[in-house]
Amino acid sequence: MSRTSPAALATSVGRRYRSGLHETRTAAWLGVALGVAFGVCFLTGVWSHLAQDPPSWFTYPARPAGLYRVTQGVHVVTGTATIPLLLAKLWVVHPRLVEWPPARSVLHAVERAALLPLVGGALFLVVSGTANVARWYPWTFFFPRAHFWAAWITIGALVVHTGAKVGATRDVLRSPARTTSPGPATPGADDEVPMDAPVTTVGATPGDRRAFLVGVAAASGVLAVATAGGTVSPLDRFSVLAQRRPGVGPQGLPVNKTAVGARVVELARSPDYRLVIEGERAERCELTLADLRAQPQHEATLPIACVEGWSASARWRGVRVRDLVALAGVDASRAVTVESLQPSGLYRASELNPQQVADPDTLLALEIDGRVLHIDHGYPARLIGPNRPGVAQTKWVARLVVR
């Protein structure tokens, strides 16, 4: 075997990437698009975690009613549409995987090391997000927490990478694209891989670059349309990969947790069902289902908006939570914990902040679209409130604890 130096080997590998698209300008355009997409997913994702698990310093707003369905729909559709962008970007920069020396300086080593959490983290986010929407869990960690913390790691690495590349990106995108063909891609100096050569000597023609970027954008659009129908109902017939169909489910509404799955069928159907309202400052009350039906009833049209990206609206009818709290002698300025008949489960209880308790559309619903709630929708009574994630719209409500 001949003695081939690693540098020569790396250069020879670099020469194998024949496409002119392994270039800075294409990488820059895709990088900008990915930065926007990951930014949107990060902000909407943090918003969703604030909605589900608000820290003490933050009051999650009760309004606008449809906000969460929009932010979470945007989160899931954007994340899915990001997949072609991400794969295209990783293909474009693939020649730089094999560089010799692997690091030219300590700083270069740090820059490259930060690419592992960036690339691995970004891929993990889209893979785990897609798997979660498909309800496929080939791992033992708890998806929401793993996805959330991995997002912080990825965004941190993205900030490092953006800092390193923002100057080159700006320069490249401001300079005019060449109009003549550069011929086949060849590395410049022997210690350079094509990506590192000045874009004026190596790269794609503007036409090829435009065609490539249009193809990537089209693939992203195809994925967006293929998944958005679970929340954008006019797209339903085109959304062949949506987790849900609007109108498909008991009483025309999709179901997340079934009564069987929550092990509440007997408890929910029992004639001994009572809604208990209590708390340190509250006079304890017990209401039967007949008592609840005898209370003033109110209607509200509100969506169920799932963290998994689907949403569907319905007309709900029931008793205002603030009226129930008033029965226990408490005004609506307090927070309330809403507990389910569910014996166990992470989502067996949810919190209403004072703003949400006071909202006239925060109901303990008994009916949906004029019919008694299906047991899978939370019979005998479920919480429904504006701008809340679906997992916090507690079903089979048994107890309101005034805080």
Next chain:
Amino acid sequence: MTASGLPATTSRRGLAWGLALGLPVLGYGLRGVAIDAARTHPAELARWVVGAAVVNDLVLIPAAIAVGWTARRLVPSRAWAAVRGGLLATGALALVAWPFVRGYGRDPANPSLLPRNYGAGLVAAVIVVWTVVGSVLVVAEIRARGRRRGQCR
């Protein structure tokens, strides 16, 4: 290579700023994984993150390069850009569709979850993609012929 020991596309100042602002964010994420270890299972999570990068770099992208290399030899060069877009859309659709088609998440008690025939949906989407690719090529061909005829006159 530049004198700074960094690639030509990396700015030293920008990288310094990026590290100053990004490392605390990255560290906050690592801290979260560690504090929440009972639910994040750090070792398994790390295997997934590193594994995703390794599978992408050593399997997925090389496979895409191989498909591209082969297809490019079978397709006339003027059709290549559209075919490449079609291949990317097809590949991305197939990757996303896979867990849906396999139906890992199906729940017999909940027919409203994953209610579609995802295999048929994937086939339909791929047919639409290639119909669009074909239409783009036909239109481009007609235009090119028009131009050529124009030049002859």
